[in-house]
Amino acid sequence: EIVLTQSPGTLSLSPGERATLSCRASQSVSSSYLAWYQQKPGQAPRLLIYGASSRATGIPDRFSGSGSGTDFTLTISRLEPEDFAVYYCQQYGSSPGLTFGGGTKVEIK
Amino acid sequence: QVQLVQSGAEVKKPGASVKVSCKASGYTFTSYYMHWVRQAPGQGLEWMGIINPSGGSTSYAQKFQGRVTMTRDTSTSTVYMELSSLRSEDTAVYYCARDGRALVDVWGQGTTVTVSS
Numbered sequence: 001e002i003v004l005t006q007s008p009g010t011l012s013l014s015p016g017e018r019a020t021l022s023c024r025a026s027q028s029v030s031s032s033y034l035a036w037y038q039q040k041p042g043q044a045p046r047l048l049i050y051g052a053s054s055r056a057t058g059i060p061d062r063f064s065g066s067g068s069g070t071d072f073t074l075t076i077s078r079l080e081p082e083d084f085a086v087y088y089c090q091q092y093g094s095s096p097g098l099t100f101g102g103g104t105k106v107e108i109k
Numbered sequence: 110q111v112q113l114v115q116s117g118a119e120v121k122k123p124g125a126s127v128k129v130s131c132k133a134s135g136y137t138f139t140s141y142y143m144h145w146v147r148q149a150p151g152q153g154l155e156w157m158g159i160i161n162p163s164g165g166s167t168s169y170a171q172k173f174q175g176r177v178t179m180t181r182d183t184s185t186s187t188v189y190m191e192l193s194s195l196r197s198e199d200t201a202v203y204y205c206a207r208d209g210r211a212l213v214d215v216w217g218q219g220t221t222v223t224v225s226s
Binding site (some may be wrong): 032033035037044045046047050051056088090092097098099100101102103 | 113144146153154155156158159168170204206211213214216217218219
């Protein structure tokens with residue numbers, strides 16, 4: 001079973017700053033099957049990035065994903081007030097079906 | 110637009126069962142698998158299983174084997190998740206989420222299930 005480890009657990013930044021979130025897999029993951037989600041309090045997760053680097057429909061271009069193998073990164077180039085939330089990486093596989101990282105909270109400094 | 114609408118909040122006693130529904134609209138129901146994911150208070154996301162609305166086949170996470178049953182009703186475009194032998198640790202928000210071919214692209218609004226004596 002693949003384990004996804006996200007770091008840091010919490011990122012304290014100011015609006016306008018750059019956020020870099022890491023997701024490390026315990027074994028190699030196909031880039032096609034790596035996604036990132038944003039979740040705000042009381043809301044369902046929202047798909048941001050799929051296939052490691054493709055933005056979902058309607059996602060601003062300040063969000064970008066990169067990486068391959070076991071190391072993946074979500075970058076938010078300039079934080080907007082609405083970007084402060086929890087971010088999860090997710091791997092899609094056959095056993096089990098979906099694996100999520102533990103999440104990174106991006107909070108206002 | 111594509112939408113998943115879930116049933117309302119539930120309060121159950123330990124040992125009871127709960128059945129959560131998820132009604133799909135805006136797309137061909139039988140063309141997309143559906144996942145169930147839960148989130149305990151203040152915790153991360155946990156995958157429970159998947160159902161193929163076309164044939165009804167299912168695959169469950171090992172943790173929930175024997176306690177979870179996922180079914181569907183094609184006449185109403187609805188999938189169901191039933192969890193039995195509830196315990197306090199099952200208190201969580203339960204989400205249905207559409208499988209958009211190697212990604213999860215649409216989520217329901219979530220159903221809060223509280224297990225308390």
